[in-house]
Amino acid sequence: MTATISSPPTGQSTESANGNGQHFQAGSQEQSKASSMMLHADLNRMKAELDALMGRAESLTDADLDQAYQDLILKFSTLRHAARGVANQARRKLVRSVDMSSDYVRDKPMQSMMVAAGVGMLLGILIGRR
Incomplete structure (x- = not known):
């Protein structure tokens, strides 16, 4: 029983700055x-393999059971590492x-207060309609 479980891509993307000096990572959302999605697919694949093994x-x-156990431990470890990467x-x-x-907020306190007041007023109106 052999299957490959891939870990999430580490992708060293470059950071760039916009006009406000704020940084964003290109392509980080994708x-x-x-x-x-890769982690989810790996979990589904592992579940299917475990179901087949139980059958x-x-x-x-x-000896086959020991090998299957060792394979499962390795795959769980790999998935745990991948999940930690996604969480990080x-x-x-x-x-x-x-x-x-x-x-x-620090750079534009008045604008931030006005936005907060507007959002608060809008929520008050929406809640008050009930």
Whole structure:
């Protein structure tokens, strides 16, 4: 029983700055989505392999069962590593977004207050209609 479980692409993309001095990573959204999709596909493939193994487990020898166990442990480890990579990517994206928001509020406090007041008023109107 051999199957390849791929890890998410690490893709060293370059960072560039826009006119406000804020940084963004080119293609990070597509890379993140592709990584998540690959992880999901790998999980589905592993589930199918495990189901197939369970279906034929009674006919396997002890050596075959030991080999299947070792293969599963290796695949679980690989998937765990891939999941951590996706989680770290999401964490970095969140931190970058929070930093950009904080910088915007610091740079344009009046505009930020007006937007917050407008959003608050809109929510108040929508909630008040119930």
